[in-house]
Amino acid sequence: MSTVVETHDHDGHHGPAKGLTRWLFTTNHKDIGTLYLWFSCLMLFIGGGMAMVIRAELFQPGLQIVQPEFFNQMTTNHGLIMVFGVIMPAFVGLANWMIPMQIGAPDMALPRLNNLSFWLLPMAFGILLSTLFMPEGGPNFGWTFYAPLSTTYAPSTVNFFIFSVHVMGVSSILGSINIITTIFNMRAPGMALMKMPLFVWSWLITAYLLIAVMPVLAGVVTMMLMDINFGTSFFNAAGGGDPVLFQHVFWFFGHPEVYIMILPAFGIVSHIIETFSRKPIFGYSSMVYAMASIAILSFVVWAHHMFTVGMPLAGELFFMYSTMLIAIPTGVKVFNWVATMFRGSLTFETPMLFSIGFVTLFTIGGFSGLMLAIVPADFQYHDTYFVVAHFHYVLVPGALFGIMAGVYYWLPKWTGNMYDETLGKLHFWLTFISVNVTFFPMHFVGLAGMPRRYPDYALQFADFNAMISVGAFMFGITQLLFLFIVIKTIRSGKQAKPEVWEGAGDLGLEWTLSSPPPYHSFTVQPQVK
Amino acid sequence: MKKLVTKLVLVMFSTLPFVIYSAENSDYNMPVGVTEVSQSIFGLHMLIFWVCVVIGVIVFGIMFWSMWKYRKSKGAVAADFDDNFWLEIGWTVAATAVLIWMAVPSTQVMVQAYDDAEGEINILVTGHQWKWHYEYMEDEVSFFSNLSTSQEQIDNKIPKGEFYLLEVDEPLVIPINTRVRFLITGNDVIHSWWVPDFAVKQDAVPGFINTAWTNVPETGIYRGACTELCGIKHAFMPVVVRAVEMEEYDAFIAEKMVLAEAERMLTSKEWTKEELMERGESFYMTNCVACHQANGKGIPPVFPALEGSEVVLSDSAKQIEILMDGIQGSAMQAFGDSYSEVDIAAVITYTRQAWSNGKNGDGAIVTPKDIVDYKNKIDL
Ligand code: HEM
Numbered sequence: 089m090s091t092v093v094e095t096h097d098h099d100g101h102h103g104p105a106k107g108l109t110r111w112l113f114t115t116n117h118k119d120i121g122t123l124y125l126w127f128s129c130l131m132l133f134i135g136g137g138m139a140m141v142i143r144a145e146l147f148q149p150g151l152q153i154v155q156p157e158f159f160n161q162m163t164t165n166h167g168l169i170m171v172f173g174v175i176m177p178a179f180v181g182l183a184n185w186m187i188p189m190q191i192g193a194p195d196m197a198l199p200r201l202n203n204l205s206f207w208l209l210p211m212a213f214g215i216l217l218s219t220l221f222m223p224e225g226g227p228n229f230g231w232t233f234y235a236p237l238s239t240t241y242a243p244s245t246v247n248f249f250i251f252s253v254h255v256m257g258v259s260s261i262l263g264s265i266n267i268i269t270t271i272f273n274m275r276a277p278g279m280a281l282m283k284m285p286l287f288v289w290s291w292l293i294t295a296y297l298l299i300a301v302m303p304v305l306a307g308v309v310t311m312m313l314m315d316i317n318f319g320t321s322f323f324n325a326a327g328g329g330d331p332v333l334f335q336h337v338f339w340f341f342g343h344p345e346v347y348i349m350i351l352p353a354f355g356i357v358s359h360i361i362e363t364f365s366r367k368p369i370f371g372y373s374s375m376v377y378a379m380a381s382i383a384i385l386s387f388v389v390w391a392h393h394m395f396t397v398g399m400p401l402a403g404e405l406f407f408m409y410s411t412m413l414i415a416i417p418t419g420v421k422v423f424n425w426v427a428t429m430f431r432g433s434l435t436f437e438t439p440m441l442f443s444i445g446f447v448t449l450f451t452i453g454g455f456s457g458l459m460l461a462i463v464p465a466d467f468q469y470h471d472t473y474f475v476v477a478h479f480h481y482v483l484v485p486g487a488l489f490g491i492m493a494g495v496y497y498w499l500p501k502w503t504g505n506m507y508d509e510t511l512g513k514l515h516f517w518l519t520f521i522s523v524n525v526t527f528f529p530m531h532f533v534g535l536a537g538m539p540r541r542y543p544d545y546a547l548q549f550a551d552f553n554a555m556i557s558v559g560a561f562m563f564g565i566t567q568l569l570f571l572f573i574v575i576k577t578i579r580s581g582k583q584a585k586p587e588v589w590e591g592a593g594d595l596g597l598e599w600t601l602s603s604p605p606p607y608h609s610f611t612v613q614p615q616v617k
Numbered sequence: 618m619k620k621l622v623t624k625l626v627l628v629m630f631s632t633l634p635f636v637i638y639s640a641e642n643s644d645y646n647m648p649v650g651v652t653e654v655s656q657s658i659f660g661l662h663m664l665i666f667w668v669c670v671v672i673g674v675i676v677f678g679i680m681f682w683s684m685w686k687y688r689k690s691k692g693a694v695a696a697d698f699d700d701n702f703w704l705e706i707g708w709t710v711a712a713t714a715v716l717i718w719m720a721v722p723s724t725q726v727m728v729q730a731y732d733d734a735e736g737e738i739n740i741l742v743t744g745h746q747w748k749w750h751y752e753y754m755e756d757e758v759s760f761f762s763n764l765s766t767s768q769e770q771i772d773n774k775i776p777k778g779e780f781y782l783l784e785v786d787e788p789l790v791i792p793i794n795t796r797v798r799f800l801i802t803g804n805d806v807i808h809s810w811w812v813p814d815f816a817v818k819q820d821a822v823p824g825f826i827n828t829a830w831t832n833v834p835e836t837g838i839y840r841g842a843c844t845e846l847c848g849i850k851h852a853f854m855p856v857v858v859r860a861v862e863m864e865e866y867d868a869f870i871a872e873k874m875v876l877a878e879a880e881r882m883l884t885s886k887e888w889t890k891e892e893l894m895e896r897g898e899s900f901y902m903t904n905c906v907a908c909h910q911a912n913g914k915g916i917p918p919v920f921p922a923l924e925g926s927e928v929v930l931s932d933s934a935k936q937i938e939i940l941m942d943g944i945q946g947s948a949m950q951a952f953g954d955s956y957s958e959v960d961i962a963a964v965i966t967y968t969r970q971a972w973s974n975g976k977n978g979d980g981a982i983v984t985p986k987d988i989v990d991y992k993n994k995i996d997l
């Protein structure tokens with residue numbers, strides 16, 4: 089399929105509108121990308137603030153700062169915001185900015201839809217956050233909202249939560265449709281599928297995952313809505329329903345969801361490693377196949393989150409084997425990154441540092457994932473801080489490092505200004521150290537037996553918890569530095585060349601555009617050799 | 618500077634395994650536990666851990682070495698290869714082989730742990746918001762196990778004891794060297810019953826009965842926790858199991874049966890208001906305060922106040938009904954199933970006298986006999 093692309097401007101100059109309407113009514117992929125990224129940044133600080141409340145309470149045993157009810161609201165909203173409000177919007181923002189520029193298109197295929205899918209998000213999170221100010225308080229049943237705690241026993245604000253999840257789901261689905269349409273219809277001539285940049289590939293696969301599982305999430309919250317308000321008993325044992333059904337449906341969404349949060353980071357990091365190794369990515373096609381097989385396998389592993397729920401032996405073994413299988417394509421990706429660096433010519437600018445941090449620490453998260461996949465061992469790990477350590481390793485130095493690496497990598501392209509390399513490196517090292525001080529000891533407290541989602545704990549866990557809290561505060565403060573660096577770069581900085589990074593000119597179409605790029609990226613489609 | 622940092626990182630990662638290794642059997646690692654199953658699981662855990670360490674050392678080793686060797690600042694010139702068919706096939710096969718090799722012992726331990734055959738002793742474990750209920754199926758003995766750490770300790774008003782949050786008023790008692798099967802279920806929301814030293818963790822799901830088993834070879838006190846988020850007091854419903862010699866166990870059961878008999882006698886006794894008040898207050902303080910609070914003011918709107926409530930002031934029949942059957946769709950559970958007539962009558966009497974209620978309401982006294990009558994009426 090091909091699309092006719094206008095090759096000339098009608099009215100000579102055509103830039104952004106002025107003032108607030110530029111942002112409200114914008115249909116431009118860069119403006120919308122920027123909105124997504126700032127939204128994600130705002131949510132990072134709100135969700136991060138909640139994490140600070142959690143860590144302040146856990147600094148010492150006993151209840152000091154907040155009561156358990158509010159603590160539960162904090163853990164729940166922290167999780168929901170970080171997953172749906174930070175990681176996912178940041179990736180969509182990067183997709184908006186980069187996909188048209190990487191495939192040689194002027195904009196996204198469906199610009200008005202694009203505007204809608206962004207503006208749904210502030211609405212969804214406005215609704216969610218408003219519940220915190222209602223008399224009954226916000227959702228307090230964990231980001232996994234297991235029934236019947238989230239139905240029969242939930243505060244009535246759960247209805248706002250359900251609505252907000254529906255709105256987020258609509259936003260994600262619209263965004264995915266847009267991305268798939270763009271990738272299939274607007275690639276520059278000559279850009280065959282197997283020549284697409286890996287970030288584009290990663291998003292193509294992610295968008296399919298989203299379209300497949302977001303309706304499942306919508307389904308499960310709708311069933312909750314019916315149980316709460318209309319007398320059905322999907323998840324109510326007293327009415328003949330099945331609380332475990334909730335978990336099966338939720339995790340059928342939930343496991344693919346965790347890959348939605350990492351695949352785009354795989355794409356970003358692949359570009360950065362090849363750029364700063366000055367050597368093409370090793371095993372391009374195996375990278376693509378690995379992502380595709382991870383995506384497919386992610387549909388058959390969901391019950392590894394439910395090993396203690398009481399499944400038949402055959403079920404436990406099946407989900408153990410399928411989960412172990414996922415480690416193979418994940419491993420292949422790590423091997424490929426290492427092989428790309430091998431015999432390269434390496435420099436260590438901030439994006440590269442974040443990418444190396446990503447490869448190392450994400451792999452540690454992969455190792456703990458593998459340990460968690462072993463069912464009998466999971467009986468001991470499940471619902472302890474060991475799991476918390478695992479998913480923070482894959483999500484913070486995983487997904488979030490991927491996003492930060494991408495921001496540093498492309499920021500000079502977006503703004504036309506170089507960021508301050510010294511500050512960038514400082515930001516990396518402070519982040520790298522504090523991430524480990526925060527999340528590494530969680531493995532130990534988890535193994536020693538501290539359950540997750542506890543506002544208070546036994547005395548033997550006190551030392552590690554104090555350490556974790558100190559790390560967390562350090563991490564939180566360090567991210568203000570990130571904000572400062574980004575704002576500073578937007579306002580000033582050394583003029584960036586079109587290729588920005590040495591030799592990047594050959595690596596992707598985005599580097600052939602000026603820095604900052606024109607408002608409509610490619611008005612003339614380039615020819616890809 | 619850069620070199621130093623790289624070295625530092627290298628040192629950090631290469632010493633980690635040793636730190637962990639030296640910490641085996643300590644507060645840093647999974648407990649070895651006392652049962653055969655917990656020990657096999659510990660072995661499995663260490664095995665996978667070392668496999669991960671070895672893979673990590675190889676992969677990170679090559680990576681850090683490449684970063685060191687192929688620095689541009691050292692004049693490294695990039696090679697130009699971007700694939701190697703046999704290498705890629707090779708590492709995929711190697712990874713698969715390692716996983717299959719790990720799957721074998723994992724499967725064996727899983728089969729060992731998973732066994733739902735009858736036990737010599739069968740105990741029904743029920744998770745309640747926020748306490749555990751234990752019922753010895755063979756002996757018709759049952760009781761609740763509540764956190765015994767005081768609220769003052771939690772609120773940092775007095776120093777915390779050694780077993781802060783890990784102590785209960787009545788631990789579960791089981792005999793050693795006996796196959797004990799647990800039948801685990803939930804009364805309201807999902808809880809999860811975990812004793813690390815037995816490697817038993819099983820969700821307590823309303824409407825389902827899950828099984829787990831153990832056979833403990835050593836006497837001792839084993840402490841665990843609820844591991845599925847179950848509401849406000851999730852962190853305050855520990856599991857404590859006391860494993861004892863068979864003789865002591867038999868004596869315990871016998872004593873419990875005598876107590877149960879005495880409890881039944883109490884129902885037919887004539888109760889004075891003071892006796893009911895005293896018993897009611899202590900019941901209230903263990904079972905009701907979490908939601909309705911010691912001052913009876915509750916945490917509205919989720920947990921309504923009892924002080925000044927219409928029902929508590931002037932409708933004792935309605936109050937009996939609520940306590941016995943709970944309120945559908947709310948956190949107010951049916952207490953009638955799990956507590957004696959005496960306790961229910963006492964706590965109703967107490968709430969109708971306590972705070973300002975005695976002065977403002979009818980102050981009706983409810984006796985165990987009223988509760989028995991209510992039950993009989995329902996049976997009809
Ligand atoms: C090698 C790959 C991975 C394996 C084998 C793996 C395995 C597992 C297992 C078995 C659990 C359940 C543990 C339990 O609850 O007892 C788990 C939890 C989790 N994993 Fe992974 N995982 C992997 C990668 C990832 C990635 C890439 C992400 C996200 C970027 C992720 C995010 C999570 C999250 C969020 C949870 C916890 C969910 C919750 O209960 O709140 N995992 N993982």
Ligand SMILES: [Cu+2]
Nearest residue numbers: 343346392393
């Ligand atoms: Cu999963």
